[in-house]
Amino acid sequence: xxxxxxxxxxxxxxxxxxxxxxxxxxxxxxxxxxxxxxxxxxxxxxxxxxxxxxxxxxxxxxxxxxxxxxxxxxxxxxxxxxxxxxxxxxxxxxxxxxxxxxxxxxxxxxxxxxxxxxxxxxxxxxxxxxxxxxxxxxxxxxxxxxxxxxxxxxxxxxxxxxxxxxxxxxxxxxxxxxxxxxxxxxxxxxxxxxxxxxxxxxxxxxxxxxxxxxxxxxxxxxxxxxxxxxxxxxxxxxxxxxxxxxxxxxxxxxxxxxxxxxxxxxxxxxxxxxxxxxxxxxxxxxxxxxxxxxxxxxxxxxxxxxxxxxxxxxxxxxxxxxxxxxxxxxxxxxxxxxxxxxxxxxxxxxxxxxxxxxxxxxxxxxxxxxxxxxxxxxxxxxxxxxxxxxxxxxxxxxxxxxxxxxxxxxxxxxxxxxxxxxxxxxxxxxxxxxxxxxxxxx
Ligand code: PMP
Numbered sequence: 001x002x003x004x005x006x007x008x009x010x011x012x013x014x015x016x017x018x019x020x021x022x023x024x025x026x027x028x029x030x031x032x033x034x035x036x037x038x039x040x041x042x043x044x045x046x047x048x049x050x051x052x053x054x055x056x057x058x059x060x061x062x063x064x065x066x067x068x069x070x071x072x073x074x075x076x077x078x079x080x081x082x083x084x085x086x087x088x089x090x091x092x093x094x095x096x097x098x099x100x101x102x103x104x105x106x107x108x109x110x111x112x113x114x115x116x117x118x119x120x121x122x123x124x125x126x127x128x129x130x131x132x133x134x135x136x137x138x139x140x141x142x143x144x145x146x147x148x149x150x151x152x153x154x155x156x157x158x159x160x161x162x163x164x165x166x167x168x169x170x171x172x173x174x175x176x177x178x179x180x181x182x183x184x185x186x187x188x189x190x191x192x193x194x195x196x197x198x199x200x201x202x203x204x205x206x207x208x209x210x211x212x213x214x215x216x217x218x219x220x221x222x223x224x225x226x227x228x229x230x231x232x233x234x235x236x237x238x239x240x241x242x243x244x245x246x247x248x249x250x251x252x253x254x255x256x257x258x259x260x261x262x263x264x265x266x267x268x269x270x271x272x273x274x275x276x277x278x279x280x281x282x283x284x285x286x287x288x289x290x291x292x293x294x295x296x297x298x299x300x301x302x303x304x305x306x307x308x309x310x311x312x313x314x315x316x317x318x319x320x321x322x323x324x325x326x327x328x329x330x331x332x333x334x335x336x337x338x339x340x341x342x343x344x345x346x347x348x349x350x351x352x353x354x355x356x357x358x359x360x361x362x363x364x365x366x367x368x369x370x371x372x373x374x375x376x377x378x379x380x381x382x383x384x385x386x387x388x389x390x391x392x393x394x395x396x397x398x399x400x401x402x403x404x405x406x407x408x409x410x411x412x413x414x415x416x417x418x419x420x421x422x423x424x425x426x427x428x429x430x431x432x433x434x435x436x437x438x439x440x441x442x
Contacts, residue, residue, distance in 0.1 A: 143161045
């Protein structure tokens with residue numbers, strides 16, 4: 001048994017050994033090829049082995065592999081930060097680099113807390129987040145994450161958090177309720193939660209702009225985030241958007257929140273930022289958050305050894321340049337529309353597919369006992385895991401997730417192919433997924 005398996009136990013079977021990756025394909029040590037329709041976990045936006053990214057990383061290693069940010073900044077970190085600021089929501093002035101999604105969420109939570117400490121509001125200690133959300137596995141990120149079953153083994157978690165409803169129209173929008181009314185109802189629920197906790201006690205509302213892995217790509221109804229922003233502003237509560245999975249082009253705009261017409265106070269990105277070539281994440285902060293620190297203690301009281309790692313920044317910079325040069329955001333939108341049509345063609349007639357939802361190249365298929373009643377499968381059947389292993393057997397990588405442990409929501413399969421995928425490859429992925437789902441539900 002591979003020595004990594006005791007701790008990487010989420011693989012329910014012995015995994016194949018990956019030895020090579022090119023474009024949308026990964027090859028294992030037996031020579032079998034897998035079509036990577038999940039981009040790993042919505043990471044590999046340029047696919048594998050992109051020559052421009054590899055060349056940029058080589059060039060950076062040849063020059064300088066590492067320099068601690070306690071002593072230096074680097075050209076490559078500054079160039080990447082300037083680029084991120086220039087393309088970020090209005091008011092963004094600073095970037096804080098870390099090594100991944102959980103670290104970035106953790107940094108954002110601390111930055112938000114420190115903002116209020118600097119402003120002389122130390123009593124603000126509470127976060128509000130959403131059920132059915134995922135923000136990472138470090139303790140702070142776990143505390144705001146919306147799955148009680150992930151938090152409970154590690155209770156008491158040091159951060160106070162309250163969870164409100166996710167924006168999940170397929171399951172929770174009421175009969176006769178318009179999308180606008182639904183969005184407003186959720187914003188009212190947030191406001192009631194703020195009032196319950198105490199309007200001077202809440203630091204921030206934390207949400208994924210498009211709910212990712214846990215929720216299965218739940219896209220917000222129009223107006224929801226505008227209503228949320230208004231509630232936050234009315235109570236002086238910050239808005240932290242976690243776009244670790246849905247951001248950096250995945251939904252067809254660089255940041256998913258652009259499509260909601262709002263700017264968060266802190267925007268968290270990772271995965272697609274470095275496209276899997278290096279571990280990197282970032283917090284994009286509004287000027288006023290940074291100003292409070294500058295006027296107060298003078299610095300953000302946080303730090304990691306690998307902040308702004310030069311090779312990670314070089315990889316991310318190259319990824320972002322390729323996206324711009326090759327017009328990949330437009331391609332995500334065009335290819336996304338075609339992918340959506342392929343998914344409907346393949347699954348609209350399937351009784352076990354309740355919902356097909358997504359945006360850009362970020363899609364989920366929700367599995368149900370039957371489409372009419374929307375009744376989820378018994379969670380004990382672990383259908384998502386079956387679909388994953390069937391898909392792997394057919395040479396396809398998809399990202400599966402169970403619904404809720406209480407069986408309230410359905411299992412789903414998440415698809416996040418690279419932006420450079422070909423139409424033929426996407427068609428093959430859909431065909432193989434159809435086979436895997438049919439076999440798993442049988
Ligand atoms: N936030 C979201 C929305 C995520 O999807 C993830 C990872 N799936 C994380 C945070 C944590 O990122 P990482 O695994 O890089 O720590």
